[in-house]
Amino acid sequence: MSALSDLLRRAEPTHISGYLWAYLDAATKREIRRALLKAVCVPGHITPFASREMPVARGWGSGGLQITLATVVADDVVKVIDQGDDDSLNARTMRALIADCSGVATTTDARAATLIQTRHRIPEDDLGDQVVLVFQVPISDPLREFEQRPMAARRMHAERDYAAIWLGLYEDHSRLNRSRFAHSYPCEVEGGYIVSSTPIPRFDVPRLHQAPFLSLFGAGREAAVYAIPPYTDVVPITFTDRPFETEAFDGPCASCGSTGSYLTEAVVDGHPALVCSDTDRCRRRQAEEAAR
Amino acid sequence: MYTTVRESQGAIDASARLAREQRERARLAGDGDRAAAVGALVPLLVDQVMAEAGVVEPAVAAKAVEQARGDVSRAVSLLRSWVSCLPREGTATAGWDEIEVERRITPAFSEPAGGQFLGASLDYAPRLLDLGEPARADGPADDQTGSPADGADGPDGEGLGREGLGGMEPGGEESGGGAAAANGDPLALPRATSRLEERDLIAAAEPTEPVDVTRRSSAAGAGRGAFAQFLSRAETGALTALAYTAVREGPKQADPTVVELRAGLLPVTVAHPRTGGPVLVGSVPVTTCELVLYHVQVDSTGEHTDSRFTLGYGATAGRVERRAISAAMLDARVTRAAASEPGTARPPSDDAEWLITALDGQEATGFVEHLKLAHHVSFASDLDRVRAVGAVGTRADGGSDAAGNAPSGPPADPLTDEPADASTDQPTPRGE
Structure with missing residues (x-):
């Protein structure tokens, strides 16, 4: 799409009466885009920005929403998931808000989306380079657990001083014989900064490595963004003799039979069972199975 | 002034009465408009919302309070997110000395230069819940709260202010000036500090x-x-x-x-x-x-x-x-x-x-x-670690203590041993 036609489409009246196209004013969008450009240029760097108050509460995805609304263009196709599910309440609310104030098309099919705002998951489908992933981030700094003073943590990042994380990892392995990190596993980006793989499970972490898509992370409450550009090394930190472990599941998805997907608890036919957390792909697989 | 009229109680009663009358006037002004009525009934709530939002726009703040059903946090959120959409057109600086004073007290000094002014405040009124009939809307506030000392003031609020508060006029709306203006010169009230x-x-x-x-x-x-x-x-x-x-x-x-x-x-x-x-x-x-x-x-x-x-x-x-x-x-x-x-x-x-x-x-x-939002993905990740770390503990215990069924034994596998109803604690609403 040309820049001109994009601008013309943006001049259309907003779908929420009294608000601008994509909610944010132009100056705010520009500011957030600048922060994002910096974040992309310095992969993994926690980049501060003047987080705005959004019509969702702080801590409910206001950072991801600001990124989405600052980057969305008129011909985007938007998918929003929470826990991998397009139909969870939070995802529905967020998707309706994005669509209402911008008029963009929405989808539940990750393969058709050009912009995916997500909380806690990466869709199971193979994603190409046409899509941008926007992650909602609760706690942006992997050092937070070890250093509560933000200014001190900032200095540690600047000096690549991650001894505290490594020491914590060492203590885990010596006491527990494994890492205690569950989700938000700390990852080294392109040999530089260590980032929090914000609460996506470890299962999804390998998919960030050399991913064809751009990943943008927004923490509204903490007023920070960071990014992982396409085709970037993302390495979960671990000792050379201690392999990184992803979540393990007993058996396949009870609904679609998938063995290679992240499973969460659900009730199938009245019994507790493990099913895919990516509900759209799971449904698609079931439909394909039924058609066969 | 506060310190000189304290003995007579006149200033204190007048201060409380002024506060009630301001509320009553605002309530009458807001008849028929829900948000204005909110602003009139709970002006300090609207003030709190404006302060926490960092946005001074009383009519909009009153709407926010109403639409948030009185939840301050949500009203602040509404107000701040509304302002997020507005461009910032300019800045201004203003000094302490420029305030048109409606109230000025100096607890550190009994008689500061320029004097003390209670303004409209309920600080000094007893905190007695009034369970009587609400004031009628067809007249000014009655005199039930006034003390006998107020009799000379008459029904006119302004006269009351002058008499009881040593030259202060009630509020800035009608008079266009507070204590400082009454004194003729804002600099007549230097900072007590x-x-x-x-x-x-x-x-x-x-x-x-x-x-x-x-x-x-x-x-x-x-x-x-x-x-x-x-x-x-x-x-x-x-x-x-x-x-x-x-x-x-x-x-x-x-x-x-x-x-x-x-x-x-x-x-x-x-x-x-x-x-x-x-x-x-x-x-x-x-x-x-x-x-x-x-x-x-x-x-x-x-x-x-x-x-x-x-x-x-x-x-x-x-x-x-x-x-x-x-x-x-x-x-x-x-x-x-x-x-x-x-x-x-x-x-x-x-x-x-x-x-x-x-x-x-x-x-x-x-x-x-x-935390009310669904967390089952990250929680499943936690469970995975609970299981794995628990398995380590079992192995270590097994060597030294054979009592595998003791309370300190291996924890139940939370992913498979949970009763069926426990897994429906946080149902995720699905599509149609």
Whole structure:
């Protein structure tokens, strides 16, 4: 799409009466885009920005929403998931808000989306380079657990001083014989900064490595963004003799039979069972199975 | 004046009556408009919402209160997110001296230059719940709250103000000026603190430059001006609680005294975009406070002592006065801590970074309430680790203790042994 036609489409009246196209004013969008450009240029760097108050509460995805609304263009196709599910309440609310104030098309099919705002998951489908992933981030700094003073943590990042994380990892392995990190596993980006793989499970972490898509992370409450550009090394930190472990599941998805997907608890036919957390792909697989 | 008429009770009763009458007048003005009625019925609630939002627009704030069904946090959220959409057209600075004073008290000095003015306040009225008939809408507030001393004032509110409050007129709306105007010269009310400054009893503090924290990532590290704005928008309860912990520490550490509390309308003047000339764009209701901490500073050598007061300054939009007092308290504590020996252990009330992470109501309530959202993906990840780490414990125990079925035995596998109904605790609404 040309820049001109994009601008013309943006001049259309907003779908929420009294608000601008994509909610944010132009100056705010520009500011957030600048922060994002910096974040992309310095992969993994926690980049501060003047987080705005959004019509969702702080801590409910206001950072991801600001990124989405600052980057969305008129011909985007938007998918929003929470826990991998397009139909969870939070995802529905967020998707309706994005669509209402911008008029963009929405989808539940990750393969058709050009912009995916997500909380806690990466869709199971193979994603190409046409899509941008926007992650909602609760706690942006992997050092937070070890250093509560933000200014001190900032200095540690600047000096690549991650001894505290490594020491914590060492203590885990010596006491527990494994890492205690569950989700938000700390990852080294392109040999530089260590980032929090914000609460996506470890299962999804390998998919960030050399991913064809751009990943943008927004923490509204903490007023920070960071990014992982396409085709970037993302390495979960671990000792050379201690392999990184992803979540393990007993058996396949009870609904679609998938063995290679992240499973969460659900009730199938009245019994507790493990099913895919990516509900759209799971449904698609079931439909394909039924058609066969 | 407060100190001279206290004996007769006249000023105190008049102050409370003025507050009630203002409310009644506003209520009558707001008849038929729900938001205006909200603003009239609970003006201090609207003030609190405006202050915490950092947005002074009473009509919109009243709408926010109504639409949030009285939830302050949500109303603040509505207001702040509304303002997020508005471009910032300019800035203005205004000074303490420019406030059109409606209320001025100086707890540190009984007779400050310029006098004290109670203004409209319920501070001094007894907190007796009135279970009687609500006031009728077809007349002015009745005299049931007035004391016999008020009889001479007549039904006219303005006469009451003059008589009872030593020259002060009630509010700025009709008269266009408060106590300062009545005195003919705003400079007739110098800061009470200047008495202490003239005698070099106030320790030098970091100079304050105005900073807009809403256009920064964080107030942390941005100086005292940013901290002051942050405090002016802080959540009222948290702000009060932290200031309270600072007082609780006891007089041996730092005894706070409010030198002056001043409330009124602050005219806001901006430069005209074309001519550059000053243009009055409105007045903002503000409450400001200056307080001093008494403490004796001794350095590690024990030689250099500094016994001067530490000055704290707090300001807030609106008339919720504990906000300004609490902000002044925390400003003073942080200033004092900055002047103390490095490495000294600091309680939360003295640590600007700590306060900045804790006191923004939107950040706090947003994050606490987000715990209501579904977390089953990250929780499954937790469960995976619980299982794995539990398995390690079992192996270690198994070597030394054969009692595998003891209470300290292997935990049940939470992914498979949970009863069926437990897994439906947090159902995710599915599509049609």
